Amino acid sequence: MSSGCEELTSYLKQSGTKSFKYFLRHYRDAIVANTSPLLLWRDLNNSLxxxxxxxxxxxxNQNDFDNLEKQVNQEQKRYNFEYYWNNVLEEVKIKQDILAHEAEEARIQDELSHLRHKLSEIQENAKIQNNEDDTSKQMSKNASNISDTTSNFSICQKSKTHKSLEDEKIDKFLDSKYKEKKIEQGIIQEVILFIQKEKILISLINTPKTQDSNIKVSEDKNGHKLARLFFDAKIAEEIIC
Known part of the structure; x- marks a missing residue:
């Protein structure tokens, strides 16, 4: 034992019969708290x-002391106290193991807390980066769509504004001849295309040729009107040529 003198002195000053066995039993907690687990039970017993x-x-006084010393020697022979001290040593070791594990647990908890905080930061940074990447991709996609739309619009405008001289002559002829007749204009345009390509229009049934064109027409109730359109187309073709 490294200390415990206060408990021992307090016990010896009490009135009544003194006993080493009684002291060991009633001050066990103080003995456990002041016992080194590295010592043997016999050394501990002899020292105390x-x-x-x-x-x-x-x-x-000398008389009381002589009686007490005699009683202590008798108790030592009778009880030996080996079991008592081995039990004390076992408790001391277990308590020290508990303290060591609690200290390790505290260290592990601190380390876990640090790791969890670090993990949370990494996940949060990754989330922010992903959001920034998604935003950047969407902006690039929008910019690409705008560019494609602008390009397509430019092509359409270019195709509308850049007409050939031949197309301009046809449009001028149709506007002057059939200003309010869009359907007839469409027919005339198709006829002119066939004439320009030196092809002959064939109707679904056999019909005679017109006098002013090599194009066959139907003899139904609209035949004369269609023949006139073909004739006008021939005129337009001659204008173009």
């Missing part, structure tokens, strides 16, 4: 017994 007698001699 000698201290018990030394302190008793300081407090008691």
């Amino acid at each position: 017994r000698e201290r018990f007698l030394v302190e008793a001699k300081k407090i008691l």
